[in-house]
Amino acid sequence: MVASGREVRLVRHADGALEPDHFAIVEAPIRDPADGEVLVRNRWTSVDPGLRLRMRETGPAGYFEGFALDAPLDGILTVGEVLESRADGFRPGDTVWHAAGWREYATVRAGVPALNGLGTLAVLDTAVAPPPAYLGALGGMGLTAYAGLVHAAELTEGDVVWVSAAAGAVGSLAVQLARALGCRVVASVGSAEKVEHVLRDLRADAAFSHRDRPLAESLRAAAPDGIDVYFDNVGGEHLEAALNALRPGGRVALCGAIADYDRARPASGPSNLFQATANGLTLRGFRGSAYVDELPAVQRRIANWIDEGSVRPFETVRDGLESAPEALIDLLAGRTVGKTLVRIDATESGA
């Protein structure tokens, strides 16, 4: 039904800074669906910081598998529309998500778990939210922000919560969910514009740019009595500052370390981990996908907050599949806000 489509491929590993020439856009044949498969025309595809880790020669042990070179990038969330179905439960016209993103068309087998279950082919309810929301607030981003706050950080009403990279996909949801859960939220970002955004649009209680002055000073000004929870999207010096500011019994949700992803070597870790011993602090690493069983409940809860107006999803949308690599580079450099997405307008040439 579709002869060929474009896809993004990684053509060499990136162990230093990611560049456009690490990628190629390739026109590849599209396989007709066999029994149990569907053919999907992808409409939106996700651009996530964590993808960067999978473009290294050797990624972190235990994380999602690295991308193969010169092959479709498997394991990236995407929303699209079923063109042809030979699988039960899927009909042409259905809006679905799956994990074969960064390409125009995908032939996907139903029932095959992907991304710890988060990317398994499934029909989306577009009455609840528009399709791209499932790549953000109602998808892995919402689940990650929620699980980080509620499970990893064991959030309690009244906690003072610091969220770093607070204008990012997960950060902007973490700020808003923490507020919705009754906490005071300090948000840190990388520019004056973003400070304005997180105060005005995300309604953070306090905000600062980490580029303005030493983190410890900014944090002291924003939370003079210390913090109870740190939602870490950055690692490095941010984590070090948090360890000094956390009150006894404080918790850190280790969500990611975007400061390190685009470097050949990670920055050294915090030199003050003894603060955890001194003050009984807990640091818990987590991935949203570990909580995939809770996704339906979390989606309902976040959808309610969106309806009430207490959570507003924000997106940076880039147009055209070919913009995906640049979108990731921009994201890593802090040039995007909210969930970064690519809107794919498939060329009709191959159809």
Next chain:
Amino acid sequence: MVASGREVRLVRHADGALEPDHFAIVEAPIRDPADGEVLVRNRWTSVDPGLRLRMRETGPAGYFEGFALDAPLDGILTVGEVLESRADGFRPGDTVWHAAGWREYATVRAGVPALNGLGTLAVLDTAVAPPPAYLGALGGMGLTAYAGLVHAAELTEGDVVWVSAAAGAVGSLAVQLARALGCRVVASVGSAEKVEHVLRDLRADAAFSHRDRPLAESLRAAAPDGIDVYFDNVGGEHLEAALNALRPGGRVALCGAIADYDRARPASGPSNLFQATANGLTLRGFRGSAYVDELPAVQRRIANWIDEGSVRPFETVRDGLESAPEALIDLLAGRTVGKTLVRIDATESGA
């Protein structure tokens, strides 16, 4: 009743390596007990790695207060014998513990909490164990090893547990308690002699010296399928190796970082904290004294294991109050085994 006694004082702060001349032994007058106080002749006093942190110009925030210069060192556990009592519940001849150690005599007020309650004046039951045991297995060391395993690391039967500094006061108990709780224990130490000790006397399942070859190699040989729990007494590279070896859902009990205590600056932290995110690891800092309410129950449990022969306390005993500074220096250099204690034979001159 006692005119004067000797005490150890800190005469200058130690921000690099600790030396004997950071201390002075001073003969000081002993105050007669007032109402609510007892006079104690100290018999055994504790030598702990954590004391080192309190000898810095600026110690870790939230930890026990630093020692004042040219004054008695307040807040060091000691066992002694009541000479004179003007406090209810204490009689001459009682064996007690309190927190005014590193001196021959102490006038102590009853009911005043010290060391988070762990050092509050209390009568000890010498029928259960000999007095010095209360500075080790039946005191803060036992409580720290137990709380670290059971609470901080949420130990489960069958876990593979790595204990570093395993020949030390807390480490040697952690090894034995983890075994008593049904775990497989890998012990690391700093010499071939200690390897022999932890295998033979503490019955660790596997052991290595961190000086022999890279930690990652030793750990892989001792626990080829990875570890579930790391009981961290060292910090630095040890913690980094643990993060790489921990299986999904693994836990770290952050007990201390002896590698750093005697340095002007702490070593940089682990550069691989992302492993916590990738594998859902939890790092929890803790201090035994935070669990002081559980001490009676933990003492009973450990006393039972000692009776059964499944836990054997080991001690390094130095004689004479004047040996306390050297004992601490030796402990920090890894030249002691088990709980380091000083046996005080008070000079009778002042009595």
